[in-house]
Amino acid sequence: MASRVPQNAAIWTGRDEGREVLKGDILLDQGLVKWIGHADKHLLDEYQDLNRVDARGRWVTPGIVDMHSHLGVNSAPSLRGASDGNSRKGPILPWLRALDGLNTHDEAYRLSASGGVTTALVLPGSANAIGGQGAVIKLRPPTDRSPTGMLLESPYETNTTVYDPTTHFRFRQMKHACGENPGRVYSGTRMDTIWAFRQGYEKARQIRDAQDAYCVKARNGQWAGLGEFPEDLQWEALVDVLRGRVKVHTHCYETVDLDDLVRISNEFKFSIAAFHHAHETYLVTDTLKSAYGMYMSTSFTVGYLTCIIAGKPPAAALFATHSRYKRESYRGSEFAPRILADAGIQVVMKCFLLFEAQQAYYYGLPHNLALSAMTITPATILGLDHRIGFLEEGYDTDIVLWDSHPLALGATPQQVWIDGVPQLATPHTADKPAHFQRLPQTPNFDKEVKEALKYEGLPPLKPKASVSHAVVFANASTVFVRDASSATGIKQIAVTHNADGPFSVVVKEGKIVCVDTTTSASRCARSVLQDSAVVEYVDLDGGSLVPGLTTFGSPLGLEEIMSEVSTKDGYVLDPLQDRIPKVVGGNGALIHAIDGLQFGTRHALYMHPYSLLPSTLTAVPASPTALASLQASSRQPAAGSSPGMSTTFSLAAPHKLADGAIVQESGAVHVAIHPMGVPSVSTQIAALRRLLLHPSEGEAGVWFDKVKNGEVPLVVEVESTDIIATLISLKSEVERELGTRLKFTLVGAREAHLLASEIYAADIGVILSPSRPYPSPWEAHRILPGPPLSEKSAVRVLLEHGVTVGLGVSVADKVLNTRFDAAWVALEANGTISKEEAIALVSTNIEKLLGISMGEGHGDVVATRGGDLLGYSKVVGVVSPSRGVVDML
Structure with a gap:
């Protein structure tokens, strides 16, 4: 069956650094993108069975790529018999494979797909310095019901899959971890963990060098006494890391750990694809740029010799707002994604991917990079950008049709297609206003970004001033107050009407004394302002006052x-x-x-x-x-x-x-x-x-x-x-x-x-x-x-x-x-x-x-600029009746 999926859409292709948006249609055939744009009738006549979906101008993006997942190895519901995320058999375990513990009955697959996630890198946990190999899977239930059937591209040959490595190389993915987690599990220090890395990589280097020497002799016809090819099944994956055939993903938080792994990468000459969690990467972007070869795009030849082309530094896969939950994340900042992007570091969102991308955008990450951070960037880092991440003709990219702009709060998939197969049998979505199709406006956080860097993640957070004199919050759009007589205890006492325009709220000694909804100042407002020696004006730019x-x-x-x-x-x-x-x-x-x-x-x-x-x-x-x-x-x-x-x-x-x-x-x-x-x-x-x-x-x-x-x-x-x-x-x-x-x-x-x-x-x-x-x-x-x-x-x-x-x-x-x-x-x-x-x-x-x-006297009132509770507004003041002041933020 072929599907025109969907029709009349706003299509975010991922091209032009995530800036290209096309209006038109997408034609899928057997899961492949056959056409993007306006398909002519002659093309469509070739298909006998077309499933037409009218997008009505809504947004379509590539499926979300989760580059840091534990789906299937840390299962939902969480049961002891289905927990395969960490091994306790030692600090260096490159031979382990997440695929070997992948639970195909995990409830999280369906939930993740319903949020637009179509591809996931399933990684071992962080209990080991090297925890093993990850598995890149698609979240569509496979027809053979097996873990192997979920693999996007199997790097392991079977009796039914053999591939040509000279076309698109099938990279393996490997989990590394440093800092607190592996040290805690094995009662060691950071020094112990880094020594474990060096031991493991030294073993791999010896095997690689022996293999290279063997091949040189074989090519020169020096067969006498050559013996067996030197290899070790336990260490072959780490040898392939040194050959550039494995993408290394490193769980690292702090500067000391980032620096440790960068030095290890230079000592043993292997690239790091991404640092995960990466809370302090925004403070040491030059350290990331000093990693070996930076982040490499590799051109392969058959055999054991590789040609390495230098590319970008390791990416940072991190949360937008989740931090300070452990010492290693104490200096994490909501502005880290923006700072990293400004420094030329690729940003990938992790965990609650769409919401994290929305939050990163709210705190200043450009919209094209926020969308890229959950689609094209992780696909590229995984070495899979020839198939997924972009909406390109010939790709088997998965597709999400959203009910609103993906960066709008509450954006929900109307349908998700994986390999051309719809994943939502009876999707339920809300009928949202037209403005939800537009890119939402966000506050300016330039000052906060500078302070995050100046104070190394620990900026002063106390209000800059508390004033007891009169404050006029101008250009408000709504005012909500506590009201015990209302059913909810909350009452809207003022709202902007198109005819009236915005209004002002007058506060004196920490109390709202009047709301001026008229075009001319009310008697109350005039009286208060005349009696006040000092009056401070705050422009809310369509903002709101809401109970704390x-x-x-x-x-x-x-x-x-x-x-x-x-x-x-x-x-x-x-x-x-x-x-x-x-x-x-x-x-x-x-x-x-x-x-x-x-x-x-x-x-x-x-x-x-x-x-x-x-x-x-x-x-x-x-x-x-x-x-x-x-x-x-x-x-x-x-x-x-x-x-x-x-x-x-x-x-x-x-x-x-x-x-x-x-x-x-x-x-x-x-x-x-x-x-x-x-x-x-x-x-x-x-x-x-x-x-x-x-x-x-x-x-x-x-x-x-x-x-x-x-x-x-x-x-x-x-x-x-x-x-x-x-x-x-x-x-x-x-x-x-x-x-x-x-x-x-x-x-x-x-x-x-x-x-x-x-x-x-x-x-x-x-x-x-x-x-x-x-x-x-x-x-x-x-x-x-x-x-x-x-x-x-x-x-x-x-x-x-x-x-x-x-x-x-x-x-x-x-x-x-x-x-x-x-x-x-x-x-x-x-x-x-x-x-x-x-x-x-x-x-x-x-x-x-x-x-x-x-x-x-209790019950603060919060003033927001640029929107109300349901939007991306910014808090600019807190009215405190109990203290009789207004905290200016």
Whole structure:
């Protein structure tokens, strides 16, 4: 079958350094691109069976190429029997192959393809200095259902595949790692790891040199005593690295590690394709440029001698915003992609690829390079740009049709074709406004870029000034405020109408005193401005004023660096698994998060200048009883019914004793129920039932009495539908027994959508964390992914059933994107979630579900320039009623 896929499209080809856009059609035949442009009728008449898809002017791009993936080797759901990412057999293991552990039943293939990912380099983990060989796969289920059938180009000959290496060489890919990870696994230092590299490469060099000497003798006819050809199956892949036949991908963060590997590359004369993670590459671009041969394009001859042509430096494959989660990433910067590109270093996005590319673009990476960073650049680095990455006639490039410009927030595939085969049986997408087809405008971050370099990733983050005099925010487009009388607790009090144009908001002593929506100054505005000795004007350029957000779920406020114990509040003992000392209170102890609070962490400070400032954060003790124990998406939370108390505090405060630092000392009682084997779920439920139905000792008893009386919420971290059903029954049981109405909130709750009506009937609220679910643990494998795989997201389903919903964040650096999480949820809801409801998801709803009373004088208001909550705006000021000032950013 041939398909004209699609018709009437805006086609981003990848050519002209990612700047070329064509209007027209694409004709596919047996997975090959046959035509790009306007196909004439004579060409189309050649095909008997055409599948015509009208793109209606929407965007088409090559499929996304994931150059740093662990799909299939670290499977979803995460099960011990399906984890093949790391070997523990030694530091140097070039002979291992990710293909040998590739799980063809991984749920992540379908999820990734639905996001536009069509090709992935599956790499071993980073536990070894050399972890083994990667596998480049396409994410279409193969007809033979085998891992080998998923390979894009098999570098290994079989009885059905033999290729000519003089045409397009089939590179192998190899994983290297340095720094903390291999050192931690093998209890060694960086010096040990680099010595391991040198030992391995010295062995490979000896074999290569012996082979070359053998070939010289053979060519010269010196057969006497020549013997067997010198080779070693274990080391042949590393020998091929030295011959330029293997692309080396190196997990490296810090300057010292980057410099180490560059020196190794020069000592043994091999090229490095890319540094992955690469958090400090933007600080040492000259170091990358000093790598051996830089990044090489290689012209091959048959035999063991190669001709190497110098090319580009190693690329940097990195996150846009994910950093500061370990010491090695502490100096990571949101501006790294832009700085690297400015220095001539190729940039590749990793992890949540489309969103990372959008974020990199937001922080200054040019749009053509942001799109290239997930398509043509990784394809080129992998040595596969003769087939994929570009939309070229004759390529078997995979194709994505998007519902909006790919760099617009919330962009979603309408269809994905891999090898010409559509991957979405019944795609669901929202009907977005026409302006979503245009490249979105982004803020200017030139000043921040300079500071990132000047301060080596640790720029000063405190507001430049706090003013108590009058401030006029001019050219606003919308104003939202807290309003207890509205259904969401958020009310839009002003909006620009075309006839009226933008308006101004007047603030004095940290309070909004009037909104001037008229063409001439209002009486209020004139009065305030006349009475003020100093008036400061801030042009919002169509921006907005919005209540500051409230974030919950991450360890923000209880740690500085996630992987460094010395920077954290620490682990809280669980009476179901540990012995609680009497000095703490024994089994009646209750741990308060407020006692372990940390202020002024870089994660907290970053919320001020770059995010829609979460004005408050609710923290819980870093124990099995709380979301603070969730350290990364790959780590499952521990089980436990030991209670802990959350606290709510201001991220802007310098320390705990400052005015306004603590918004609410104690808010809710937190527990967690997870199927971790020991203790059993039934044991955890039994413990919780006893706490709710029987008197309890100590401080835990005092607070559980408040839970029983309905005075404070009981917040339960849970994922599984079955456990949620049990909790619903338990709540009903306790309410019948006590004759009271309890306040329950579920956190995490990735399977809550399956019981939406029952949750509403039981008067239970839900904080979904993360907002875009991934089935990492088995207990959350029944997720509702949202568009394009399902018509509705879990948020939308719960809201439609009347459930109060909030959005949580599980990792501290993801708090930065809280507003984009809310925007994404609203954008994919097809107009069913208003702006007020979107803001409430990350502010008033969170507060209601956690029993937070903001109180008089709390509740910051954030001023954004160049757009509102749902766009790529920039925070320029924070109005603080509690302090009576405006922080100018």
